[in-house]
Amino acid sequence: MWDYxxxxxEHFLNPKNVGEMEDANAVGETGSLNCGDALKLFLKVNENxxxxxxxxxxxxCASAVASSSALTEIIKGMTLDEAARVTNDDIADYxxxxxxxxxxxxxxxxxxxxxxxxxxxxxQILAKPGEVVCECFDVTDLEIIDAVKTNGxxxxxxxxxxxxxxxGCGQCLDRIEExxxxxxxxxxx
Amino acid sequence: xxxxxxxxxxxxxxxxxxxxxxxxxxGQFYGNPSSMYTFGDEVGKxxxxxxxxxxxxxxxxxxxxxxxxxGTESDNAAINAAIKAFPEKKHLITSVVEHxxxxxxxxxxxxxxxxxxxxxxxxxxxxxxxxxLYESMTQNTALISLMWANNETGVIFPIEEIxxxxxxxxxxxxxxAVQATGKVEIDVKAAGVDMLSLSGHKIHAPKGVGVLYVKKxxxxxxxxIGGHQExxxxxxxxxxxxxxxxxxxxxxxxxxxxxxxxxxxxxxxYLESRLLKEIPATSVNGDTENRLPNTLSMGFDAVxxxxxxxxxxxxxxxxxxxxxxxxxxLDPSHVLMAMEVPFKSAHGTIRxxxxxxxxxxxxxxxxxxxxxxxxKLRQMSPFWKDGKMI
Numbered sequence: 001m002w003d004y005x006x007x008x009x010e011h012f013l014n015p016k017n018v019g020e021m022e023d024a025n026a027v028g029e030t031g032s033l034n035c036g037d038a039l040k041l042f043l044k045v046n047e048n049x050x051x052x053x054x055x056x057x058x059x060x061c062a063s064a065v066a067s068s069s070a071l072t073e074i075i076k077g078m079t080l081d082e083a084a085r086v087t088n089d090d091i092a093d094y095x096x097x098x099x100x101x102x103x104x105x106x107x108x109x110x111x112x113x114x115x116x117x118x119x120x121x122x123x124q125i126l127a128k129p130g131e132v133v134c135e136c137f138d139v140t141d142l143e144i145i146d147a148v149k150t151n152g153x154x155x156x157x158x159x160x161x162x163x164x165x166x167x168g169c170g171q172c173l174d175r176i177e178e179x180x181x182x183x184x185x186x187x188x189x
Numbered sequence: 190x191x192x193x194x195x196x197x198x199x200x201x202x203x204x205x206x207x208x209x210x211x212x213x214x215x216g217q218f219y220g221n222p223s224s225m226y227t228f229g230d231e232v233g234k235x236x237x238x239x240x241x242x243x244x245x246x247x248x249x250x251x252x253x254x255x256x257x258x259x260g261t262e263s264d265n266a267a268i269n270a271a272i273k274a275f276p277e278k279k280h281l282i283t284s285v286v287e288h289x290x291x292x293x294x295x296x297x298x299x300x301x302x303x304x305x306x307x308x309x310x311x312x313x314x315x316x317x318x319x320x321x322l323y324e325s326m327t328q329n330t331a332l333i334s335l336m337w338a339n340n341e342t343g344v345i346f347p348i349e350e351i352x353x354x355x356x357x358x359x360x361x362x363x364x365x366a367v368q369a370t371g372k373v374e375i376d377v378k379a380a381g382v383d384m385l386s387l388s389g390h391k392i393h394a395p396k397g398v399g400v401l402y403v404k405k406x407x408x409x410x411x412x413x414i415g416g417h418q419e420x421x422x423x424x425x426x427x428x429x430x431x432x433x434x435x436x437x438x439x440x441x442x443x444x445x446x447x448x449x450x451x452x453x454x455x456x457x458x459y460l461e462s463r464l465l466k467e468i469p470a471t472s473v474n475g476d477t478e479n480r481l482p483n484t485l486s487m488g489f490d491a492v493x494x495x496x497x498x499x500x501x502x503x504x505x506x507x508x509x510x511x512x513x514x515x516x517x518x519l520d521p522s523h524v525l526m527a528m529e530v531p532f533k534s535a536h537g538t539i540r541x542x543x544x545x546x547x548x549x550x551x552x553x554x555x556x557x558x559x560x561x562x563x564x565k566l567r568q569m570s571p572f573w574k575d576g577k578m579i
Contacts, residue, residue: 018569034532040571057571061495
């Protein structure tokens with residue numbers, strides 16, 4: 001059983017700010033059904049770019065629900081600029097920590113928040129350089145190559161542990177293996 | 190809070206009768222069963238009795254029973270013995286839905302010793318593709334190892350038919366019967382298997398004891414080389430109390446086998462029908478016509494397994510999940526993925542596995558807990574709206 005803090009359990013059992021917000025003027029979505037984790041974040045932002053209300057809908061494990069609930073509590077009352085500085089570590093810290101295998105739940109919160117802010121401001125999030133290999137965890141080939149080179153990763157399993165890439169639906173595992181081989185060959189040359 | 194235990198495919202309660210049988214051998218009777226004096230031989234006699242009790246449960250001869258430390262050791266010992274017996278044969282066959290004790294060892298042999306392994310697929314109901322299995326048998330095949338029944342879905346494989354085909358081709362056949370033992374009748378003679386694994390803690394004996402049945406005549410080469418214990422097939426001083434407890438558990442399992450097809454199956458079917466009726470967008474994973482009487486794998490659309498388990502846990506209900514997030518890895522259950530169970534229900538799959546200790550009242554409490562739990566999770570799911578999946 002996961003070693004969840006009391007705060008994680010409390011936010012899972014009694015999550016705050018649950019549900020679709022009819023009059024939201026900013027929405028950010030991340031994850032997918034296939035990946036086993038998904039979050040839809042709703043914000044109501046006033047004319048001063050202050051978040052006056054936030055709610056969420058989450059499909060996922062207890063830490064995904066707790067992270068979503070924590071996120072909405074953290075950002076309510078913040079300006080969008082302040083909210084943009086919220087990191088996944090802030091979410092995890094608010095909950096008193098998350099098991100390392102569950103940190104991706106807090107990453108999902110940060111990602112949905114970024115998308116919601118961009119949605120409000122009507123801007124497109126600049127794509128990360130490289131080609132997205134893992135759709136579930138939004139990991140590109142360049143990130144995998146960098147992780148392989150920097151950390152001496154050898155297998156797809158290593159990459160999954162390090163970047164979470166391939167840890168969702170698993171449809172990208174063959175592609176990850178190709179990228180690892182490419183990185184290794186580049187190192188040898 | 191009382192515990193409602195419905196995770197018997199993971200482990201079982203040690204039967205009171207088993208504990209009573211074991212206790213003297215944890216204290217008063219501590220002699221080494223290999224000793225030449227009476228104090229030790231008293232223990233030896235009890236081990237011989239346990240060997241008979243195990244043999245009777247699976248219709249084997251006592252000398253065909255090798256005590257091990259667990260099902261995994263039995264599986265590993267069987268595979269290692271087979272490849273040592275036929276070192277010139279470099280092909281192995283198993284299925285995609287095996288326990289890691291088989292699956293991972295076969296993958297290891299492929300990676301490190303150049304074995305070619307055929308992982309036979311299953312269909313959407315978890316049934317083995319026997320056409321592919323039979324086509325893959327060759328003169329080069331050293332061993333076929335297949336589970337008698339699947340731990341997640343309870344789906345039973347046609348072991349007797351496969352063992353017969355293996356015999357015709359001169360291929361050694363091992364079955365991992367860890368989940369089937371005590372739930373359906375196991376007759377090694379009728380089935381025609383060469384080796385069979387079972388595990389104590391799945392049949393109300395303690396953890397840390399298992400059995401490998403080795404058909405008389407097969408030149409079994411030991412996995413643990415040491416003293417003369419187990420007829421030289423597994424060295425090491427016997428785990429006496431656990432073995433004696435396992436003997437008693439096998440005797441009880443034989444007596445209680447009838448309850449599986451009546452009481453336990455009745456409770457399972459009752460739980461299944463109530464959940465299907467009272468929770469929309471719910472499905473049963475696996476072949477419902479041919480599965481263990483105690484096992485129910487249900488997928489609940491649009492919700493995730495760990496969240497369901499945690500809401501059940503609050504009411505003391507123990508079950509398990511096929512979802513990724515309950516395990517150390519993020520990978521979904523390899524069994525559900527092999528069956529191509531849609532992601533919408535695979536992530537929300539819960540396995541209930543019952544025993545004769547369960548009651549109808551417990552099934553009612555599970556339903557009463559699960560109905561609002563699923564509803565609560567669906568209310569917050571972005572994939573659920575107006576009573577259906579979106």
